[in-house]
């Protein structure tokens with residue numbers, strides 16, 4: 001049965017945020033990571049969401065917060081082990097997302113063999129744009145995404161560069177983690193990630209579709 005809940009404010013649903021790492025070869029290489037042969041997955045909690053008008057907070061334990069601009073896929077119809085050829089039917093729409101990453105903490109976690117939770121899942125680590133209905137993006141596998149810091153272009157990529165396609169990711173993830181209406185999948189970032197500081201202004205967009213703006217702040 002179709003849901004009567006409105007996905008326009010999907011971030012208020014409190015559902016899962018599933019992130020794909022190293023899905024662009026140029027980004028994997030810039031961080032000297034191997035190009036993966038299977039998707040790299042991690043999670044953010046719903047408390048990571050932040051929307052325009054609120055600030056991205058640098059976690060108190062980090063001195064190297066990075067931006068990662070990514071296309072987000074909002075799930076409209078849940079499922080388990082969704083076949084690739086049905087995957088697009090499970091999408092309600094999209095959002096532009098930032099996977100804010102405490103890179104210094106992530107590097108330490110990697111060295112110590114620890115999970116990335118402190119680096120990736122802190123409050124405000126998932127800034128999102130307005131909800132973009134599915135009809136507004138004819139081919140999510142071919143859109144240009146970009147990010148500027150204080151008006152300087154830092155990231156520019158096309159989702160056609162993804163190693164694992166959106167249908168493949170939906171199918172792969174749903175075999176392991178049942179997808180539910182309101183879940184968000186972050187599909188990975190292209191090259192150009194870099195450090196942001198308190199008071200910086202981040203602007204990001206999907207060309208011709210949406211743009212968004214966030215300020216960076218640090219707790220007192």
Ligand SMILES: CC(=O)CC(=O)C(=O)O
Pocket residue numbers: 019020021022023024027031068099101187188189
């Ligand atoms: C190395 C990473 O932080 C992976 C990641 O999140 C990505 O988007 O790639």
Ligand SMILES: [Mg+2]
Pocket residue numbers: 019020021068070099188189
């Ligand atoms: Mg990422």
